[in-house]
Amino acid sequence: MxxxxxxxxxxxxxxxxxxxxxxxxxxxxxxxxxxxxxxxxxxxxxxxxxxxxxxxxxxxxxxxxxxxxxxxxxxxxxxxxxxxxxxxxxxxxxxxxxxxxxxxxxxxxxxxxxxxxxxxxxxxxxxxxxxxxxxxxxxxxxxxxxxxxxxxxxxxxxxxxxxxxxxxxxxxxxxxxxxxDPARHDAVFAEVSHWPHAVAFALCGAIAGGPNADDALRFAGAGLRDTTRIGASSPDLWADILLDNRAAVLDCARAFQAELAEVLTAIEQGDRAALRVRLEAASRWRASLGPARRR
Amino acid sequence: MxxxxxxxxxxxxxxxxxxxxxxxxxxxxxxxxxxxxxxxxxxxxxxxxxxxxxxxxxxxxxxxxxxxxxxxxxxxxxxxxxxxxxxxxxxxxxxxxxxxxxxxxxxxxxxxxxxxxxxxxxxxxxxxxxxxxxxxxxxxxxxxxxxxxxxxxxxxxxxxxxxxxxxxxxxxxxxxxxxxDPARHDAVFAEVSHWPHAVAFALCGAIAGGPNADDALRFAGAGLRDTTRIGASSPDLWADILLDNRAAVLDCARAFQAELAEVLTAIEQGDRAALRVRLEAASRWRASLGPARRR
The missing domain is CATH 3.40.50.720 (NAD(P)-binding Rossmann-like Domain)
Structure with a gap:
């Protein structure tokens, strides 16, 4: 064309x-x-x-x-x-x-x-x-x-x-x-952007409200800095987006919570084999996404 | 000295x-x-x-x-x-x-x-x-x-x-x-490293196992790439660390899940004011951590 x-x-x-x-x-x-x-x-x-x-x-x-x-x-x-x-x-x-x-x-x-x-x-x-x-x-x-x-x-x-x-x-x-397609857009961007923002905000919020908030600032390495970078985003902008795309965001939330429950059960039960299966599937998908950040 | x-x-x-x-x-x-x-x-x-x-x-x-x-x-x-x-x-x-x-x-x-x-x-x-x-x-x-x-x-x-x-x-x-102090170390590093790894793995695992895995690879921006970077880490290494520091990791998991539940309830109920309070506290803490990644 x-x-x-x-x-x-x-x-x-x-x-x-x-x-x-x-x-x-x-x-x-x-x-x-x-x-x-x-x-x-x-x-x-x-x-x-x-x-x-x-x-x-x-x-x-x-x-x-x-x-x-x-x-x-x-x-x-x-x-x-x-x-x-x-x-x-x-x-x-x-x-x-x-x-x-x-x-x-x-x-x-x-x-x-x-x-x-x-x-x-x-x-x-x-x-x-x-x-x-x-x-x-x-x-x-x-x-x-x-x-x-x-x-x-x-x-x-x-x-x-x-x-x-x-x-x-x-x-x-x-x-x-x-x-x-617009509906596809909203489902895909809930997955790749809106829900990850909610997770990054929750990760920061849990640290901020907990007993390690000050030491976390002192000892944070590149991992936490990258994982939570988008948690510094505008609260107003993101409150609006999360509410606007609520249905797709809640779909992602359910899938995430189910996956997290599997990981936590394996940790609680000391089941290394089950934990490794979850981490391996996650790591393989992430590796296929390529380098950390396009610049 | x-x-x-x-x-x-x-x-x-x-x-x-x-x-x-x-x-x-x-x-x-x-x-x-x-x-x-x-x-x-x-x-x-x-x-x-x-x-x-x-x-x-x-x-x-x-x-x-x-x-x-x-x-x-x-x-x-x-x-x-x-x-x-x-x-x-x-x-x-x-x-x-x-x-x-x-x-x-x-x-x-x-x-x-x-x-x-x-x-x-x-x-x-x-x-x-x-x-x-x-x-x-x-x-x-x-x-x-x-x-x-x-x-x-x-x-x-x-x-x-x-x-x-x-x-x-x-x-x-x-x-x-x-x-x-060693006990303090294990609590702080559960917070700034071990638990964020579990979250990044779960975020990747949920996407990888869901209906948007391929489109997510296609449309991922810098946000998802940074948020999940450590989800590409070694499954063996991290299964070992998460199990070894289990008690502190599970403390972080409980605080995170409580925070996430607040965020999700606000989204479900369309309560913008409550959602904004959570995002604002998170964003303020993250901003105090400084730039994304030390290089």
Whole structure:
């Protein structure tokens, strides 16, 4: 299949300008993919992002940001999406593409379907796999998406040309666009991201609330630092994601608790053979995932 | 307190020559701290380590390695320690220091007390915090201990001069020797290392045995890679450690499961405020631990 021509946009509206929205804006500007990039956030993030050089301008409202834009990028926290979509709707141009960067897809799609009317055909859901324990516009970077997978979803009523342009945009931004069904997305990302965040938070929370919290800070090695890195992530962002993708997260929780129960029973009973079987299967899968962290 | 003079040894016997024993040998040689470093393992590891330049010689038995040594380093897996100590005992010179590198301390100390007789006064338990998901002599490096904490234990019947020499040896090898009580060591390292390994193994095992194993390989980002890195560790080594430090590990398991239950109840009930409280406490503790991985 021939790659669609890399798209260039007249004016891009970025709604929500934290790590992801800020990096989206910075990447568009660094790669010359937009005539102008305008941002809006309710707080100071858009002004901070502009001062860092990630935005050409700051809008005073969602509607002002969206007016005249031929690409609208939703990069707000998940719970803010429905209201932002409703506010954007009246101002969205007839030829504008709309995409998002949320960590969950089904709820955002439902909100967009409810809010956008006919413009829903030009909404192409997306999710760049480039999150971090860091957040906010200060953490944004024009190379954040380099080489990362960017999930894009095609729905039954998605305009094929709109899909192709968003797909091509991610490639032009340096990412690897990858099509995935929304329900599958939410199940897979519960497994590879949302549930591991819950586990890392619980590991940190148990240490923090226990008798070894201070000595753990003193004696932690690379193992604990890596295992819990994402436990430093934003409590607000992750409370929202875990609640939004609740059903898939609870599926993962059940599977994890069953596996952990097997491991603990083997430890309690001193059953080395049974313990080794669990650790061996886990270790083999992890080894197949490859090195620790892509940089 | 004045630092004791950096010790130099005539002949060092390294029993067990994997990641830690091999790195101990390599560091002694690289820093000119020993006249000769001789290794023994039941399998091929000692020969591999010699061929890599980490050892001067390979002994045919524990007794042959230990004969004439003024420093004996136990770096075998924990379950092998009692038999190796018994085998070493008859050959240990009257002036020889003895130390170990095991991840647990109380069981090794009990085995040494039972095996060593009067030489137990010259046994100074140690634990360099330099483990890795890699293992074996191929992973050994002369800079593995650079800047790492090396726990050293002083027992009621430890010869003060022996303690000082082992303490000074770790400093001479580039590590930061740190005194810690053995029971406290086992509780703290269950928290910062052993239990996080069990959690990482369970996280990998649950994914590996579930419906998303293949897609998880495809879509894993830095978060899952870091959170599960130590889940690729040796199943044999970790089965031994988890069983050896069982009581402390099960204490950590209970605290973790209680914390996880709070998180899950909040998710199930859609209680954002309760969920946020848990995530916030966890995130605050993790942030105080500092950057992800020391390199």
């Amino acid at each position: 021939a790659a669609p021509r890399a798209p260039a946009f007249r004016r891009v509206a970025v709604l929500g300008v934290g790590l992801i929205g800020g990096s989206f804006a910075a990447t568009l500007r660094a790669r010359g993919l937009a005539g102008a990039v305008v941002g809006f956030t309710p707080g100071d993030d858009a002004r901070i992002a502009r001062d860092l050089g990630h935005l050409d301008g700051v809008a005073a409202s969602v509607a002002q940001a969206v007016a005249g834009a031929d690409l609208v990028v939703l990069a707000t926290p998940v719970p803010a999406m429905p209201a932002v979509l409703v506010e954007a709707r009246a101002a969205i141009a007839d030829d504008a593409l709309i995409t998002d960067c949320a960590s969950t897809k089904q709820s955002v799609i439902a909100a967009a379907r409810a809010a956008l009317g006919p413009a829903f055909a030009r909404f192409v859901p997306g999710h760049p796999i480039a999150g971090s324990e860091r957040h906010g516009p200060d953490a944004a970077r024009a190379d954040l998406f380099d080489g990362c997978v960017a999930v894009v979803c095609r729905l039954a009523d998605t305009d094929p040309a709109a899909f192709d342009r968003v797909h091509a945009l991610w490639a032009a931004m340096g990412a690897r666009p990858t099509e995935l | 004045a630092a004791p003079r950096a010790p130099a040894f005539r002949r060092v016997a390294v029993l067990g020559v994997g990641l830690i024993g091999g790195s101990f040998a390599a560091t002694l040689r690289a820093r000119g701290l020993a006249g000769a470093v001789v290794g023994f393992t039941p399998g091929d590891d000692a020969r591999i380590a010699r061929d890599l330049g980490h050892l001067d010689g390979v002994a045919a038995s524990v007794a042959q390695a230990v004969a004439g040594a003024d420093l004996v380093v136990l770096a075998t897996p924990v379950p092998a320690m009692p038999a190796v100590l018994v085998e070493a005992r008859a050959a240990i010179a009257d002036d020889a220091l003895i130390t170990d590198c095991a991840s647990t301390k109380q069981s090794v100390i009990a085995a040494a007390r039972a095996a060593l007789g009067p030489a137990f006064a010259r046994f100074v338990p140690g634990h360099p915090i330099a483990g890795s998901e890699r293992h074996g002599p191929d992973a050994a490096r002369a800079d593995l201990f650079d800047g790492c904490v090396a726990v050293v234990c002083r027992l009621a019947d430890t010869d003060p001069a022996a303690f000082d020499r082992v303490h000074a040896l770790w400093a001479a090898m580039g590590a930061r020797p740190t005194e810690l």
